Amino acid sequence: MQVTSSVRDPLVTGGKTVKDVSHDISRQVEGKPTSLWWMAMAVSLAVLGFGFYCICYLLWNGIGVWGLNKTVGWAWDITNFVWWVGIGHAGTLISAILLLFRQKWRMSINRAAEAMTIFAVICAATFPLMHMGRLWLGFYWALPLPNAFGSLWVNFNSPLLWDVFAISTYFTVSLVFWYMGLIPDFAVIRDRAVVMGNKTRASIYNILSFGWQGGAKTWMRYESVALILAGVSTPLVLSVHTIVSMDFATSVIPGWHTTIFPPYFVAGAIFSGFAMVLTLLLITRKVFKLEDYITIYHIELMNIIIIVTGSIVGIAYITELFIAWYSGVEYEGYAFYNRVQGPYAWAYWSMMTCNVISPQLFWIKKIRTSIVATFVLSIIVNIGMWFERFVIIVTSLHRDYLPSSWTMFHPTMYDIGEYLFTFGFFFAAFLLFAKFFPVINMAEVKSIIKSDSEKTTHDSHH
Amino acid sequence: MDADKNFLVGIFDDDELVLNGVDKVRQSGVKIHEVYSPFPVHGLDERLGYKRTRLPIAAFLFGMTGTSLALIMQIWMLGFDWPMIIGGKNFVSLPPFIPVTFELTVLLGALGMVGTFLIVSGLKPYAWPRQFDLRSTEDKHVMAIDLALNKGKSKEEIAGILKSAGASEVNEKNFE
Numbered sequence: 001m002q003v004t005s006s007v008r009d010p011l012v013t014g015g016k017t018v019k020d021v022s023h024d025i026s027r028q029v030e031g032k033p034t035s036l037w038w039m040a041m042a043v044s045l046a047v048l049g050f051g052f053y054c055i056c057y058l059l060w061n062g063i064g065v066w067g068l069n070k071t072v073g074w075a076w077d078i079t080n081f082v083w084w085v086g087i088g089h090a091g092t093l094i095s096a097i098l099l100l101f102r103q104k105w106r107m108s109i110n111r112a113a114e115a116m117t118i119f120a121v122i123c124a125a126t127f128p129l130m131h132m133g134r135l136w137l138g139f140y141w142a143l144p145l146p147n148a149f150g151s152l153w154v155n156f157n158s159p160l161l162w163d164v165f166a167i168s169t170y171f172t173v174s175l176v177f178w179y180m181g182l183i184p185d186f187a188v189i190r191d192r193a194v195v196m197g198n199k200t201r202a203s204i205y206n207i208l209s210f211g212w213q214g215g216a217k218t219w220m221r222y223e224s225v226a227l228i229l230a231g232v233s234t235p236l237v238l239s240v241h242t243i244v245s246m247d248f249a250t251s252v253i254p255g256w257h258t259t260i261f262p263p264y265f266v267a268g269a270i271f272s273g274f275a276m277v278l279t280l281l282l283i284t285r286k287v288f289k290l291e292d293y294i295t296i297y298h299i300e301l302m303n304i305i306i307i308v309t310g311s312i313v314g315i316a317y318i319t320e321l322f323i324a325w326y327s328g329v330e331y332e333g334y335a336f337y338n339r340v341q342g343p344y345a346w347a348y349w350s351m352m353t354c355n356v357i358s359p360q361l362f363w364i365k366k367i368r369t370s371i372v373a374t375f376v377l378s379i380i381v382n383i384g385m386w387f388e389r390f391v392i393i394v395t396s397l398h399r400d401y402l403p404s405s406w407t408m409f410h411p412t413m414y415d416i417g418e419y420l421f422t423f424g425f426f427f428a429a430f431l432l433f434a435k436f437f438p439v440i441n442m443a444e445v446k447s448i449i450k451s452d453s454e455k456t457t458h459d460s461h462h
Numbered sequence: 463m464d465a466d467k468n469f470l471v472g473i474f475d476d477d478e479l480v481l482n483g484v485d486k487v488r489q490s491g492v493k494i495h496e497v498y499s500p501f502p503v504h505g506l507d508e509r510l511g512y513k514r515t516r517l518p519i520a521a522f523l524f525g526m527t528g529t530s531l532a533l534i535m536q537i538w539m540l541g542f543d544w545p546m547i548i549g550g551k552n553f554v555s556l557p558p559f560i561p562v563t564f565e566l567t568v569l570l571g572a573l574g575m576v577g578t579f580l581i582v583s584g585l586k587p588y589a590w591p592r593q594f595d596l597r598s599t600e601d602k603h604v605m606a607i608d609l610a611l612n613k614g615k616s617k618e619e620i621a622g623i624l625k626s627a628g629a630s631e632v633n634e635k636n637f638e
Contacts, residue, residue, distance in 0.1 A: 018500065018601040144539060153539040157548050162561035169565040173572045180576065183585070184599070188500070191596045210580065211589035214599055215496040218583045220507040221515045225579045228521050232568045243561055446601075447501040450477075 011105055011452040014292035018446045025438045026189050028288050033435050044428040051421020054414045063133045065414045071407045072397045076415040077127040079389040084124035085244055089237055090273025091117025092174060096233035104452055105301055107444040108293040112284060113277045114178040119429040121171045123422035130418060159246040166243040170236060177229045184443040187212035241269045254335035255396035264316035271309035272385035274302050278378040282371060284434055293440050296369050303368035310359030335396055344395045347387050354384020465610040468636050470620050471594045472605040472629035477503045479628040480603035484509045486627035492620055495606040498598035517575055524574025525567045532566035594635050
């Protein structure tokens, strides 16, 4: 009964059956964590602990402990915020936009990518929260709550407030979408636990699975819900980075005040997100032996998306430079002259090399199908994308309109510490996810196993 | 014999087998309780005669609720309850209200729809499902026939129909 397309590469190799999918993916949930897992967890928690100390110090003393000054009022915090939000975008792109476009290759990577989205958005949210200094008052500043300041409401004209709504909606909807996908897979683990006689695990995973049974009527509704969630998540994900870019674009700072920011930021977000998905998945597939599910073909397709979005980002950089000159606006012209030639030129050229030149290497088939090259380039892309945000934010601010206000930005231990905190959290959360949750969407992969699995000699007599 | 207690359970090995099986079983006049599958089988809902779900309508209504609430909230707060001069702009101007309106539309639409789905499908964290066969989440498609609703036929007759419809095994399952 196996039908295999001769045009496309198989999405699942190794002649897997439906039963093999349950076994291969549930196995790592059912086994004990390896020593490698414990080691990675220990490192993540150590980093998290150091970061937590820095956050406590920050909350106690106020944000003066960061390297911010009167001229550069935004630096690492907003850089890291935008960087993490951007990373999150790949998960929604894979699970929502590729679902609408019926790209079946999303199926083995969407679960991990969505988990990454959720953890990345949490990491991102910590920065504006910390930047408020007095976190406990943040509710009144950020949410339209009745309060004792008159009834002074939040300012709905401000892109910073739009961000509050965009990020929290994005987080909630992504979490719901991700959890909906997990429900049938938790039921698989529950039923396997019942068969194995592990009652504790069975009841935990039954709670997680909401008592899922998989009746045809439930599946029908489930598919309808998934399609609509994908439909609303698609404009949602585009809106989120659009609104993040408006934090800058609606201001009148040279270098920020440009109309190309929304598409440029969205493309950059997907670019960095796919790089982070690759970094994580290349490790996950190796550690959990998922080479048959996350194949070289998947990696190649993700690299192609990196070429596309990387090229869009490259064109955006060049357009910005061109317009800075062509517009004849001397402030805009100076801001870009300063980026290319000024004291932060090293950051600008790091960004250009990492984001514009390095993804072009993926035009070479040998490079985009090489695991080592992909891994290295995926990290380089994310370094580049961090520098992009740093360049946009700090170089535009550090040369103020008045030369007497000109200054430089130097991060302190607490700037670095909070960035490390988010790394510690991100990797600890991902490790927990990879150990206790099925890292591949079993139900979806099972539904394509007949049409997109590798043909083996065993099936050829059908 | 009460309804919803005594079942015959046909196990199908493959999604195509169960699709054809549903047709055959229904043609021979046996009422199917439900078919449980490890993954969504396309066309199964139509062959079982299920009507299209109205969840999209629920999602739309929840979404519209979000849109209205967001607009009412923003216009009331900034336009009527406590107008503030912000950069000399109008108190009520629609364009800056669009982002928050859009986000709340999506938020309420998504949460409302998923909540409705969980309720109508009886999915809740503390419920143990009544399982006909544990393999239905693993790799088998499980067709359950309520014997009380098929009184015209004997148990053996129904088992024969299931077998000839492609079931690889037929088991009996009784619930208290």
